[in-house]
Amino acid sequence: MPFRFHRLSADRVLLTNQGGEFALLDTADFDTFAGGTVPSDSSLHLDLKSKGFLTHGPDETELRVAASQFRTKKAFLEGGPKLHIFVPTLRCNQGCGYCQVSRAGVETCGVDMTSETASKAIDIMLSCPAKAVTMEFQGGEALLAFDMVKWMTVTASERAAKLGKAVRFVICTNLTLLTDEHLTFFAEHGVSVSTSLDGPAFLHDRNRPISGGGAHDIVVRNIARCNEALGSGFTSALMTSTVHSLPHARAIIDEYIAVGQKSIFLRDLNPYGYAIKTGHALGYDTDLFLDFYREALAYIIELNRNGTFFSESFACTLLRKIMTPFGVGFVDLQSPTGEGFGVVLYNHDGSVYASDEARMLGEMGDFTYRLGTVNDSYAAIFFGETMLDIAAAGVAESLPGCSDCTFVPYCGADPIRHYRTQGDPVGHRPTSSFCRKNMGVFRHLFGLLDSGDPEIERIFLSWLMPSRTVPPRPTWQP
Amino acid sequence: MLPVFDDRGVSASIGIDGALYDEDAALAAAYMLTDRCHVAVDREGSVLTVTIRLKDGSGGEALKTACGDFGNALIDAALRARISDQTADIREALLKRAFGELAPRPGAA
Numbered sequence: 001m002p003f004r005f006h007r008l009s010a011d012r013v014l015l016t017n018q019g020g021e022f023a024l025l026d027t028a029d030f031d032t033f034a035g036g037t038v039p040s041d042s043s044l045h046l047d048l049k050s051k052g053f054l055t056h057g058p059d060e061t062e063l064r065v066a067a068s069q070f071r072t073k074k075a076f077l078e079g080g081p082k083l084h085i086f087v088p089t090l091r092c093n094q095g096c097g098y099c100q101v102s103r104a105g106v107e108t109c110g111v112d113m114t115s116e117t118a119s120k121a122i123d124i125m126l127s128c129p130a131k132a133v134t135m136e137f138q139g140g141e142a143l144l145a146f147d148m149v150k151w152m153t154v155t156a157s158e159r160a161a162k163l164g165k166a167v168r169f170v171i172c173t174n175l176t177l178l179t180d181e182h183l184t185f186f187a188e189h190g191v192s193v194s195t196s197l198d199g200p201a202f203l204h205d206r207n208r209p210i211s212g213g214g215a216h217d218i219v220v221r222n223i224a225r226c227n228e229a230l231g232s233g234f235t236s237a238l239m240t241s242t243v244h245s246l247p248h249a250r251a252i253i254d255e256y257i258a259v260g261q262k263s264i265f266l267r268d269l270n271p272y273g274y275a276i277k278t279g280h281a282l283g284y285d286t287d288l289f290l291d292f293y294r295e296a297l298a299y300i301i302e303l304n305r306n307g308t309f310f311s312e313s314f315a316c317t318l319l320r321k322i323m324t325p326f327g328v329g330f331v332d333l334q335s336p337t338g339e340g341f342g343v344v345l346y347n348h349d350g351s352v353y354a355s356d357e358a359r360m361l362g363e364m365g366d367f368t369y370r371l372g373t374v375n376d377s378y379a380a381i382f383f384g385e386t387m388l389d390i391a392a393a394g395v396a397e398s399l400p401g402c403s404d405c406t407f408v409p410y411c412g413a414d415p416i417r418h419y420r421t422q423g424d425p426v427g428h429r430p431t432s433s434f435c436r437k438n439m440g441v442f443r444h445l446f447g448l449l450d451s452g453d454p455e456i457e458r459i460f461l462s463w464l465m466p467s468r469t470v471p472p473r474p475t476w477q478p
Numbered sequence: 479m480l481p482v483f484d485d486r487g488v489s490a491s492i493g494i495d496g497a498l499y500d501e502d503a504a505l506a507a508a509y510m511l512t513d514r515c516h517v518a519v520d521r522e523g524s525v526l527t528v529t530i531r532l533k534d535g536s537g538g539e540a541l542k543t544a545c546g547d548f549g550n551a552l553i554d555a556a557l558r559a560r561i562s563d564q565t566a567d568i569r570e571a572l573l574k575r576a577f578g579e580l581a582p583r584p585g586a587a
């Protein structure tokens with residue numbers, strides 16, 4: 001059967017197939033397999049046959065099983081984009097060094113979405129074939145446009161109900177402006193809250209300054225208020241690691257546990273907007289991030305060994321792809337790419353972008369990945385030239401470097417990021433920071449799975465229990 | 479397949495028997511080095527010549543390591559090409575089986 005391989009070390013080889021099955025072999029077994037001489041009465045034969053790596057036919061059943069696995073992995077494509085990001089305003093009250101948005105001051109005029117634009121955007125969202133979609137409010141700081149958020153939530157709920165569709169709401173907010181009125185509305189309408197917490201006060205306040213200071217204390221206090229008003233599981237926090245974060249993996253995780261979070265998404269700095277402009281000050285080499293990631297993951301595993309349930313969201317996303325039959329709707333790691341296929345963004349001015357990153361390019365004056373405007377038809381937006389360009393560079397299985405890569409069943413293409421960082425949506429994987437990070441994390445996770453420690457597998461599987469993990473938001477910091 | 483170094487030791491040429499390794503495998507292996515090397519692949523008759531030069535202009539051990547890495551990558555690339563050839567029919571059958579039914583049928587509205 002078709003397979004890809006990667007040498008994890010001098011004596012271990014990883015095999016994967018299109019359905020996402022994997023096998024870890026020592027070099028001698030791999031050579032036997034590659035040479036087509038695995039004895040049919042050996043346990044190696046049984047193992048490789050049961051995982052769909054080896055066949056003598058293939059027969060109908062083997063083909064059907066393999067095809068169904070492959071289709072299941074790509075099931076995220078069905079129904080079109082399911083994450084719809086709305087930018088009700090660009091105004092923001094914080095001045096984060098790494099912010100990807102060309103944010104506007106709190107009093108700036110002309111950077112708020114009108115109800116006419118919002119209404120058209122909601123109609124486009126509900127034209128998608130998906131029966132259930134997520135409507136996410138981003139900014140700027142979305143709470144500065146709370147009246148519009150309220151109007152959009154109520155309007156989308158009413159229109160979706162008429163169409164027999166479901167809408168899940170998420171607001172991305174820095175929580176510094178939270179009031180009881182906001183909480184009451186969120187509770188009444190089932191709005192989940194996604195906020196940013198970069199770690200202890202010394203880190204958070206350095207990364208995310210606010211006039212008057214003390215952003216960390218406000219956020220921590222307001223996460224507690226959200227937990228109390230909305231119940232558990234409705235408030236999640238995200239961290240972005242700057243160069244200042246890298247020496248403090250344990251302190252960051254301890255902080256998340258202290259505020260009652262059950263997981264953390266360890267995110268590297270994305271190469272957009274302010275993040276790239278201040279990249280020299282806040283940025284770092286991918287290898288340094290990988291060191292930080294490995295240290296943090298080791299600590300998280302240690303916590304789990306000692307009885308504290310706590311997971312890492314990026315690892316969960318990859319492990320779900322690796323250890324279960326299912327795909328994951330995480331934009332960065334989809335092939336075909338999630339950009340436009342899984343996510344779409346409606347900007348305050350009515351522009352429709354293939355992703356938050358495409359919007360960011362637009363804010364920087366590059367409209368390459370603007371799909372159209374809310375005045376365009378559904379077909380013009382999702383089947384237009386721009387989407388065709390994205391699709392052409394958006395299938396990892398056909399990209400140089402990725403097509404042969406053993407990790408491709410679990411990885412993504414991210415053409416817009418490669419356009420931004422390498423000037424070409426196809427990109428050059430040997431020098432791609434996206435590839436370097438993903439490959440580093442894949443190698444580490446498979447190394448852990450290959451360690452022979454049954455506790456590791458138990459811990460990883462416990463992270464995949466649906467009710468216990470918070471999937472990472474596929475976008476950027478609020 | 480031993481590398482031949484130029485007189486300054488900053489570039490190496492590797493001759494590859496085209497009967498043993500095909501051009502696609504040589505290109506795939508060369509691609510893997512393009513983060514740190516400039517690589518050229520030429521053909522003369524059945525012989526492929528791969529010329530490797532480190533981007534930082536150095537030579538010595540780093541260049542020897544790059545040549546060794548190329549050799550290993552070439553073997554893996556050749557094996558991948560063989561697997562791909564041997565499993566091409568199954569791959570196609572599998573793709574058809576997985577997604578064929580999603581394609582519009584002729585005459586369908």
Ligand code: SF4
Pocket residue numbers: 396401402403405406407408411412429434435436438439
């Ligand atoms: S981006 Fe890198 S790790 Fe991911 S599939 Fe492509 S080559 Fe492999």
